[in-house]
Amino acid sequence: MTSVLVPDSPSPAPAAVRTRRRRGSSTLARAARTRRGAIGLALVGIVVAIAVIGPFVAPYSPTAFVTSPFAAPSGSTLLGGDVLGRDVLSRVLAGGWLLLVMASAATVFGVVVGAAAGISAAYLRGSTDGLIMRSVDVILAFPSLVFVLLLVSIVGPKLWLITIAVGFVQAPPVARVLRSATLDLSERDYVKAVELQGMRPAKVMSSELLPNLVSPLMVELGLRLTYSIVIMAGLAFLGFGQPPPAPNWGYMIQENRIGLSSNPWAVIVPAALISVLTVGANTFTDAIARVVIGVERQGDDATLASTLGLGNLP
Amino acid sequence: MTAVDAPPSTSVEVEDLQIRLAGGADVVDEVSFRVRPGEILGLVGESGSGKTTVALALLGYARRGLRITGGHIRVGGRDLVGLGEGELRAVRGAEVAYVPQDPAAALNPTLRIGHQMREALAAHPDAADDPEARIAQVLVDARLDLDSGILRKYPHQLSGGQQQRVAIAMAFACRSSVIVLDEPTTGLDVSTQRHVLETVRNLCRSYGVAAVYVSHDLAVVSGLVSQVAVMYAGRVIELGPTERVFADPVHPYTQGLLAAVPTPERAETLIGVPGHPPRPGHRPSGCSFAPRCPYAEDRCRAQNPPPVQVDGRLVRCVRASQTAGATPRGGQVVAPPAVRTETLLQVHGLDARYGRFAVLRHVDLRVAPETCTAVVGESGSGKTTLARCIVGLHANWSGQMRFEGTDLAPGARRRDKEVLERIQYVFQNPYTSLNPRKTIRQIVAQPLAHFRALGARETDERVVTALGEVSLGADFADRYPDQLSGGERQRVAIARALVVEPTLLVCDEVTSALDVSVQAVIVELLRRLQHERHLTMLFITHNLALVRSIAQEAVVLCDGRVVESGPVEEIMERPADPYTVRLIQDVPKLAHRVGAGSGGASPWSP
Ligand code: SF4
Numbered sequence: 001m002t003s004v005l006v007p008d009s010p011s012p013a014p015a016a017v018r019t020r021r022r023r024g025s026s027t028l029a030r031a032a033r034t035r036r037g038a039i040g041l042a043l044v045g046i047v048v049a050i051a052v053i054g055p056f057v058a059p060y061s062p063t064a065f066v067t068s069p070f071a072a073p074s075g076s077t078l079l080g081g082d083v084l085g086r087d088v089l090s091r092v093l094a095g096g097w098l099l100l101v102m103a104s105a106a107t108v109f110g111v112v113v114g115a116a117a118g119i120s121a122a123y124l125r126g127s128t129d130g131l132i133m134r135s136v137d138v139i140l141a142f143p144s145l146v147f148v149l150l151l152v153s154i155v156g157p158k159l160w161l162i163t164i165a166v167g168f169v170q171a172p173p174v175a176r177v178l179r180s181a182t183l184d185l186s187e188r189d190y191v192k193a194v195e196l197q198g199m200r201p202a203k204v205m206s207s208e209l210l211p212n213l214v215s216p217l218m219v220e221l222g223l224r225l226t227y228s229i230v231i232m233a234g235l236a237f238l239g240f241g242q243p244p245p246a247p248n249w250g251y252m253i254q255e256n257r258i259g260l261s262s263n264p265w266a267v268i269v270p271a272a273l274i275s276v277l278t279v280g281a282n283t284f285t286d287a288i289a290r291v292v293i294g295v296e297r298q299g300d301d302a303t304l305a306s307t308l309g310l311g312n313l314p
Numbered sequence: 315m316t317a318v319d320a321p322p323s324t325s326v327e328v329e330d331l332q333i334r335l336a337g338g339a340d341v342v343d344e345v346s347f348r349v350r351p352g353e354i355l356g357l358v359g360e361s362g363s364g365k366t367t368v369a370l371a372l373l374g375y376a377r378r379g380l381r382i383t384g385g386h387i388r389v390g391g392r393d394l395v396g397l398g399e400g401e402l403r404a405v406r407g408a409e410v411a412y413v414p415q416d417p418a419a420a421l422n423p424t425l426r427i428g429h430q431m432r433e434a435l436a437a438h439p440d441a442a443d444d445p446e447a448r449i450a451q452v453l454v455d456a457r458l459d460l461d462s463g464i465l466r467k468y469p470h471q472l473s474g475g476q477q478q479r480v481a482i483a484m485a486f487a488c489r490s491s492v493i494v495l496d497e498p499t500t501g502l503d504v505s506t507q508r509h510v511l512e513t514v515r516n517l518c519r520s521y522g523v524a525a526v527y528v529s530h531d532l533a534v535v536s537g538l539v540s541q542v543a544v545m546y547a548g549r550v551i552e553l554g555p556t557e558r559v560f561a562d563p564v565h566p567y568t569q570g571l572l573a574a575v576p577t578p579e580r581a582e583t584l585i586g587v588p589g590h591p592p593r594p595g596h597r598p599s600g601c602s603f604a605p606r607c608p609y610a611e612d613r614c615r616a617q618n619p620p621p622v623q624v625d626g627r628l629v630r631c632v633r634a635s636q637t638a639g640a641t642p643r644g645g646q647v648v649a650p651p652a653v654r655t656e657t658l659l660q661v662h663g664l665d666a667r668y669g670r671f672a673v674l675r676h677v678d679l680r681v682a683p684e685t686c687t688a689v690v691g692e693s694g695s696g697k698t699t700l701a702r703c704i705v706g707l708h709a710n711w712s713g714q715m716r717f718e719g720t721d722l723a724p725g726a727r728r729r730d731k732e733v734l735e736r737i738q739y740v741f742q743n744p745y746t747s748l749n750p751r752k753t754i755r756q757i758v759a760q761p762l763a764h765f766r767a768l769g770a771r772e773t774d775e776r777v778v779t780a781l782g783e784v785s786l787g788a789d790f791a792d793r794y795p796d797q798l799s800g801g802e803r804q805r806v807a808i809a810r811a812l813v814v815e816p817t818l819l820v821c822d823e824v825t826s827a828l829d830v831s832v833q834a835v836i837v838e839l840l841r842r843l844q845h846e847r848h849l850t851m852l853f854i855t856h857n858l859a860l861v862r863s864i865a866q867e868a869v870v871l872c873d874g875r876v877v878e879s880g881p882v883e884e885i886m887e888r889p890a891d892p893y894t895v896r897l898i899q900d901v902p903k904l905a906h907r908v909g910a911g912s913g914g915a916s917p918w919s920p
Contacts, residue, residue, distance in 0.1 A: 189747035192707055193810070196726050197764045198734045211751035 027215060030291050037287030043280025047273055051096030058090040062247040070259035070266070080263040083255050088266045095247030096273065099236070102163045103228040109167030110228070111221050114174025119205050119213070121175065122182035133179070136172040144169035144227075145234060157240045166231050170224045181216045185209055215292040222285025226278045233274050249274055324348045325390065325524030326372065326410075326492045332384035333367055333376060333548075339596075341380065342367050342548045344618075349524040349541070351491070354515070356535035356556065357528045359545035360571075360829035361800075362591055368545070369494050369528045373410050374402040390491055408438050411485035415497040417477035420484065421469040427480055428465030434484050441489040448487060455520065456483040456513050475506035479513055486517050493518070493525045499534060503692040504858075504900040511538055511902075530829065532575050533859070533902035536560050544568050547591050547602035549618075554627020560904060562639060564629045566607045569641040574834035576859040578886060578901050582644035584863055586835030590799045601631070609633050644863075657716075658683040658850050659704070659818060664713035666699050666874075673699045674711070674874045681818070681867075686844055686851040688861040688882065691871035692897075698742075700871070701822045701854045705739040718817070735765045738811035742823040744803035748795040754781070754806050755791035761814045780813040781806075784839060801832035805839070812843065819844075820852045825860070837864055858901045862886055870894050 031037040059076075060066050064086060067074075071081035079088035121132040139147065151165040185191065191208055199208075235241060236250025244251070249270035256266035326349045333342040342364045349355045359365040367380065374394040376382050387394040389409050394402065406412070414420055422430055428449070435445040442448035450460055456479045458464055469477055478498055485493050495514060499507040515538055518525045529535050535542060535556075542559050544552040544567065552565040563569045570587040589606040592598060598605060600615035607614070614632055621628040624638065631637060661679040665672065673696045681687045691697040702708035704715065709725030716722065717737065723729050738761075741747035748757055758777045762768060768776070778788045784805035795803055804824060811819055821840065825833035841864055844851050853865055861868055862882055869879040870891065877891040889895045 189741040189743060190749040193739070193741065193747055194760065194764075196705060196707065196734060196739055197761050198726060198729070198731055199764060208749055212749070214751075 027218065027288065027291055031284065031287040034287045034291065036290070037284055040280050040282070040284030040287055043276050044284060045280075047096070047277040047280065048100065050093065050273065051100050054093030054096060058087075058093040060087040060090040062086065062091045062094040063245045064090075070256075070262035072263055073265060079265040079269060082252070082263075082266045083259055088252075088256075088263070088269065091247035091252060092249070092269050092273070095249050095252060095270070098159075098242060098246075099229070099232055099249055102159065102166070103225060103232045106163045106167035106228045106232070107170065107221060107225045109164060110170025110224055111174050111217065113167070114171035114220070115178045115213070115217060117171060118175035118178030119182045119209060122179040123186045123205050123209065124201060129179075132175065136175050139169065139172045145231060148231060148235065149238070149240070152235070152240050159242065162232070162235060162240055166228055166235070169231070170227060174220050174224060177216055177220055178213060181213055182209055185212055215288075219285060219289045219292060222281055222288060226281045226285065229274065229278050229281070324388075325351050326526070327388040328368070328372070328385070329388070330385035331368065331371060331382070331387065333364075333371060333380055334383045336379050336381065340383070340548065342371070345385070345545075345548075345550050347541075347543050347550065347553060349492070349526060351522040351524050352519055353541065354518055354525040354527050354539040356539035356542040357526055357545060358530065358532060358535050358542060358571075360530055360591065360831060362547075362593070363545040364548040365528050365530075365545050366496060367548075369496050369526060372492065372494050372526060373406050373412055375406075407434070407488055407490065408440075409490055410492045410494060411488060411490040413478075413481050413485050413493065413495045413498050415500050417474070417481040417498075418469070420481040421477060423469050425468070426465065427467055427469065427472075431465070431480075431484055431487060435487055438488045441487065452483040452487045452517075453480075455486070455517055456480070457509065458483065473506070475502055475510060478502065478506075478510050482510070482513060482517065486521055486523065489521075491524060493523050495525060495527045497529050497531075500529075500531070503856075504902070505896060507534070507902070508900045514538065531902065532560070532571060532830065533904050536905040537902060544571070547597050549602065549630060550628075551603065551630045552627060553621075556905075558626050562625070563641055564624050564627065564634050564638045565603075565631050566609050566637055567603045569637070570606075571831055572904070573642045573644065574831045575904055576834070576837075576857070576863050577903060578859040578862060578898060579903065581646065581862040581883070583646075583841075584644050584834035584837055585642050586833070586838060587831035588835070590801065590832075609637055654682045654684065656683055657681070658718060659852075660714075660716045661700075661704070662714040662716075664700070664703060664711055664715065666696070666703050666708060666711040668699075668710070672874065674703070677713075677871075677874070677876055679869055679876070679879070681850060681852060683817075683850050684844075684848045685867055686841075686853055686865045687867040687869065688853045688855060688865035689869050689871060690855060690858055690861055690897075692856055694873070695871040696874040697854050697856075697871050698822055701739070701820050701852065704852065705737055705820050706734070707739075731765065735761075735814050736817045738814065738816035738819050740804075740807050740811050740819065740821045740824050743827050744800055744807055744824075745827065747807050748803055750795050753792050753794060754786075754798075757795075757806060758791075758810050758813055761810060765814050776813055777809075780809040783812065783843065784809045799832075800828050801835060804828060804832075804836055808836075808839070808843070812847070815847075816849070818850045818852065820854070822854045823856065826856065833860075840864065858886075858897060859903070870897070 032041050065084060066087050067077050067081035067085050069081060069083055069085045071077060071085065073080040077087045077089065079092065082088050082091060117132045117136070121129040147169050148165045152162060155161050186209065191204060194204055194208055233250035236248045237254045239251065239254070241248045241251050252270040253267050260267055329346045331342060331345040332340055334340045345368055347355060357365045357368060367377070370377065371382055372387060374387070374397060382395055385395060389405065394405060397405070431449045432445060435441055435448060453460055453464065458476065458479055472480065482498065499510050502510060511534065514525070514527070517523070527535065527539055539556055541554065542556045543550045544559070544565065546567050552559055552563065552568045559568060560572065563572055567587070570585070573585040574587060576584055587606055592602055598615070600617055601607070601610070601619050604610040604614045619630045619632045621630050622634050624634045657680050659681040661677060664674055664677040666674040677700060689697045689700060699708055703711050706726030706729055711724055714721065717733065722733065726734060755777055758780055759773050762773050762776060777791060781788065781790055786802065786805055786809070790802070795806070798806065825836050828836060837860060840851065843849060855861065865882050867880070868882045868885050870877050870885065870893070872893045878885060878889065878894050885894060886898065889898055
């Protein structure tokens with residue numbers, strides 16, 4: 001609010017000036033310091049820790065038959081046995097990292113493609129805009145899971161293909177968000193200023209526009225990660241994941257649901273991990289979004305007030 | 315503090331008003347004034363001075379994050395400080411009315427004018443026995459034509475000036491005893507502005523209303539108000555009768571502010587106030603103006619100067635007795651070299667359109683090398699479009715433009731690198747023309763990297779030199795734009811344009827987003843650079859008063875056509891076109907000019 005009162009706010013003390021600010025990371029840091037952000041980060045951290053450290057601390061091999069099918073938890077098998085008598089705990093510990101890696105890769109791929117499409121559409125306008133945005137509409141017309149299944153059933157359940165397919169269906173919504181954010185930016189005078197230097201469009205987009213889109217990009221990354229995890233787990237549940245003996249949280253729910261009454265832990269634990277991960281990612285994203293909006297609103301007020309020399313009654 | 319003895323009746327009395335940030339720092343402190351019925355008090359100051367905060371406090375309102383923490387605001391004998399929200403709502407409109415800068419904020423776009431006025435009156439049934447008659451009366455008094463069916467119109471069917479007059483009429487309709495006008499003419503054209511000001515003056519006088527008129531524009535205030543309170547960093551630093559304060563300011567800040575106001579009557583250099591005001595909550599101890607004051611001495615910094623009575627007004631300055639009569643006066647602009655007969659830029663028969671809407675019609679323009687040509691026009695005259703066609707931001711035009719003997723292609727993308735380098739553009743709004751994610755060094759180095767591809771060392775040297783030329787130290791290079799004030803940002807924009815040594819510099823309303831004291835500094839900077847670097851300059855402006863200070867040639871645009879062009883002196887002294895005549899007449903001028911002869915012994919350096 002201070003900024004509103006000081007439209008022509010003078011430069012702060014030199015000491016404060018010299019510390020170069022990395023704004024992107026400061027947004028993340030500030031989000032992590034909010035209550036919401038801390039909770040989200042903690043939830044994600046727990047699940048990630050299990051998935052990363054798990055394979056090294058698992059008591060058995062995830063594919064070894066150590067007990068009877070759907071054996072109840074006991075001293076040696078803390079979470080009991082699964083459909084084939086393998087140790088549920090070991091499979092849970094070993095079955096997360098690939099899901100996380102694939103979901104993250106898909107998210108990065110989707111956000112990069114979507115951002116490139118959205119920024120180009122908004123900045124280049126004209127037929128490029130039309131082409132990109134109509135394609136986006138077409139892809140969005142299919143439910144994303146159906147679209148991925150379609151792709152996977154054509155080429156076969158390869159892991160790289162699943163990753164790319166899941167990433168691909170994330171791109172259109174990202175493109176839409178980034179397009180509208182860019183439309184506003186590309187009319188700014190500082191963009192006009194470099195256009196007057198004859199700067200190439202690709203350079204304008206990468207060096208002038210992109211740095212100003214960090215905030216919406218971070219929000220999109222978080223949001224898309226949540227969706228990727230859900231789709232990945234869903235695909236695994238349907239059998240599109242690593243081939244069967246390998247452990248996978250999504251597939252575990254599928255293969256063990258017939259034994260729900262004898263050993264519910266074989267379903268509950270992987271399902272809970274997936275839920276905690278998505279809720280955590282979503283909560284943290286929400287925290288980022290709140291920080292960003294707070295920051296931006298302040299910035300806008302300052303710009304407005306400095307342009308007009310004052311503010312109005314609300 | 316008030317300059318006059320207790321008046322027979324006071325409509326509004328502010329005493330020791332203090333407004334604090336939630337964090338505890340005060341943004342407005344020790345503000346006191348009185349306004350009597352029928353009188354207008356001008357509350358003037360630059361952005362950040364706290365004038366709007368005080369104005370809003372008169373309605374018992376504090377913006378988010380602020381609190382009224384002390385003092386009294388008595389309206390009709392009732393103290394607004396400490397009243398509950400419900401009671402305040404009853405006071406607003408009935409006792410105190412508010413006219414915002416943007417009339418759109420006061421009018422509901424979906425309701426007819428008549429409906430809105432009746433609603434406003436219905437909320438205050440005591441205001442009039444016969445609402446219809448009352449409405450008709452105020453509208454006529456506000457010089458709005460009832461026969462034109464204005465009551466049945468929607469706000470968007472009215473012009474900006476009419477909207478503002480409706481908003482003012484509405485404020486007066488409810489018979490409130492105090493009216494707060496918050497820069498109601500900012501954004502209006504000079505002629506409209508003059509009519510609105512007349513409306514305000516007449517209504518206040520005939521309805522016996524006490525008005526507080528907030529403005530950053532000293533020229534506007536000088537012709538309107540009877541008392542003026544000059545604010546600086548949240549305090550009133552000079553308060554007194556308008557003619558005294560304007561003709562012979564005592565506080566060094568008031569003196570500096572007045573010296574910075576351009577006049578259309580003479581070709582004077584402008585004197586800006588160096589430095590910038592402190593941020594609220596970061597006031598230095600003692601006199602807040604001390605860091606910028608040419609008279610400052612140790613005792614100024616010891617304590618906040620109490621108001622002293624000097625020559626019929628109150629001044630917060632410990633050296634008030636010595637400063638009187640020392641207002642600096644700008645010198646005569648040194649006669650520029652005779653305008654050369656060669657042509658650098660020739661525009662011939664330029665027609666420009668936005669879609670199918672014609673903005674410029676057959677514009678001819680000739681710019682001689684090493685001169686400054688001003689393009690003057692009101693909003694909508696097409697002056698910015700002309701600038702944008704020349705620099706290559708607007709490509710939808712036909713006609714001919716020749717620069718250094720070769721034709722200019724429409725649109726920057728179709729121009730040679732060399733042409734792009736030789737014509738540089740400074741944008742109107744320094745708050746949007748610098749990329750917020752880049753350091754000043756990166757911003758100024760960008761055109762160098764693009765046009766010159768120099769080594770890192772040399773680029774850096776040139777950046778520092780360019781910043782030096784616009785009086786910014788090398789320590790600015792690593793800051794980000796949002797760490798700079800508006801004036802500093804505009805200097806960076808100028809440095810970015812000059813770093814590649816252009817031939818033609820196009821300045822599009824470069825001072826319109828800046829305070830008057832900063833404007834003076836920027837104008838003087840541009841004049842100096844133009845002179846030193848033998849630059850050719852195209853200075854686009856709506857401010858006729860500035861033209862004389864900077865340009866040698868002028869072109870007057872009206873509705874996309876050139877109505878007059880020629881040497882500045884000629885146009886200002888003997889305007890030929892009726893439009894120009896009216897424009898010059900309507901420019902607000904300081905009604906009380908600091909007497910000639912003063913300024914000889916002034917410590918202000920021009
Ligand atoms: S002379 Fe001293 S008290 Fe007066 S304005 Fe200057 S610094 Fe302030």
